[in-house]
Amino acid sequence: MAKERSGPTMADVAREAGVALGTVSRVVNGEQVGEEYKNKVLSAIQRLGYHYNISGRALRTDRTNTIAFIIPNTINPYFALLVHHVNLALEKRNYKMMLCFSEYDQGREIEYIQMAQQNRVDGIIALTYNPHLSIPEDIPFVTIDRFFSVSVPCIASDNFGGGRMAAKKLYELGCRRVAFMRVGSTLTNEPSKRKDGFVSACVDLGMPFEVMALEDGAPFDEFVRFLTDHMQNGRLTFDGLFLGTDMLAWQICQVLKRMGVRIPEDVQVIGFDGIRMFGDQAYVTSTIVQPVQEIAEACVSTVLSKHLSNVPSLICLPVSYASGGTTRE
Amino acid sequence: MAKERSGPTMADVAREAGVALGTVSRVVNGEQVGEEYKNKVLSAIQRLGYHYNISGRALRTDRTNTIAFIIPNTINPYFALLVHHVNLALEKRNYKMMLCFSEYDQGREIEYIQMAQQNRVDGIIALTYNPHLSIPEDIPFVTIDRFFSVSVPCIASDNFGGGRMAAKKLYELGCRRVAFMRVGSTLTNEPSKRKDGFVSACVDLGMPFEVMALEDGAPFDEFVRFLTDHMQNGRLTFDGLFLGTDMLAWQICQVLKRMGVRIPEDVQVIGFDGIRMFGDQAYVTSTIVQPVQEIAEACVSTVLSKHLSNVPSLICLPVSYASGGTTRE
DNA sequence: TTGTATGCGTTATCAG
């Protein structure tokens, strides 16, 4: 087989520079090398346009400086933000990110885990909704928002605290009768605690509330019906709503506007995630903001320091509140 | 050096199965192998939990089945969409995507191109604003929205046609005095043609128009001043606006609302890109939609078929119009 | 400090 596109090798550089192969390797890896040797090698590299072959290095060292990040997609702005910050955190540590889009598909998730193993990645970070995902034991594995077992660290924001925060905020802003709505009630993951926190605070405050959870496949219309069922004399019987995600909050706001309900005058709305228009403009709705950068940092430092087995199995990061025009401030 | 995490190798599988190394390789690669040998190998792979090492293969074959995709970030929803579709197009062809975020930084772009070469990727797709980017010759290279030279294929949507389409649409919808606004006038790339197309159609239609382009670093306030300068008796002297991007369209809409201008009653607004809320919900503004999937397909098929040097140096894909509530329909 | 030589896991060539 003719060696086609493949450029010059270390041996070529060594020959060109009149030094030994090992010396070239040492220069490339920034080890201690005599000044004149170093210069000879560097100029030879320049002349030949040498780029070192990462496969050769990986094969030899069995380390790739790569972390696989499994995530449904990049279209959802929250995922996009996560990808951004995880990449930054990895880059800072001189690691590369191998991005894997599961598209919410279990088969793809499994394939990607295999691929990650083939690529001998140094660790895997995964955000998955797959209830039966089997996690490889021989490779550092960290999850976001899903607790699997004590041996698999889970990073999440303080969903329970966020739920409480939403309820308290609505109360402070004058709400006296509220509701929580979410979609996807089957899988119990960390975000499920948003409801628990909300309910807990409502009880503490003595604030009447209702909960409306839609099964995963259920039609969105059921939310609409829920809302119309709670209209009396053209007015909504709630004066505050907390939604499981910003996207749902936005969708519900659209519905309410069509029903003639004014936001935030008639009903105040709080979502969860902290999504901004175009990624960095105004918040789409008033929201409980997830500390995405901190989550990314925690994922990366955890997956990389896994050889210390003293990492906590659940890391919970504090959230904050931000106004986005759907509450009265 | 102790071989640490590294799992079983083909040699281990061969020993376990009682066959030769080459036979294992042939099974793994799906080549013709006797049925009983094949079964022995497959069950040995199962027993040992073998994963083939992609570095070994890459080293031997000098092919990685990987394309590098260089893009500023994933926070901008248009980029996020592009990433999504490029990945899908690659996956369909059994290629992997190595994603590189330039963060609009020229140094990073250069580093990533080097890294791509180290990784021996089979090609590079880049969306860059770097005016002096030097493009490697020894590797298939495709750009989005930037024409470098005839030897570097450029994929773009029909920006000129999109500009014309916007003008005609505004005219059809009753506008008689319009303006075009954009940011970043220094670099002449394909999107610059949006203005040219718009102007051309305005001239054809005999519709009076103004153009307002902001230099890259200039403060956004200048747009605000431009708009306030065009108020007469509390009314905007334009009844139609075309903006260089959806993000700018959205920003301008915010400004106009604060000024008491009603959209679309007083002024109709059209953006460019086709950004949707949360990636897949309603359009953020009325807009000229870029055919993102087709762009991604074109990038991938072009970068992979580069060995045929008969690819066109500029591929221009048709855009479409979509209403997003900022026009009267 | 520098040179030499070996092997990482794989594919491909060549005999059998």
Place this chain on the structure above:
DNA sequence: CTGATAACGCATACAA
């Protein structure tokens, strides 16, 4: 159709 074996480019232990 299968078995044996030689590279691929690199890092590193060891010798000089």
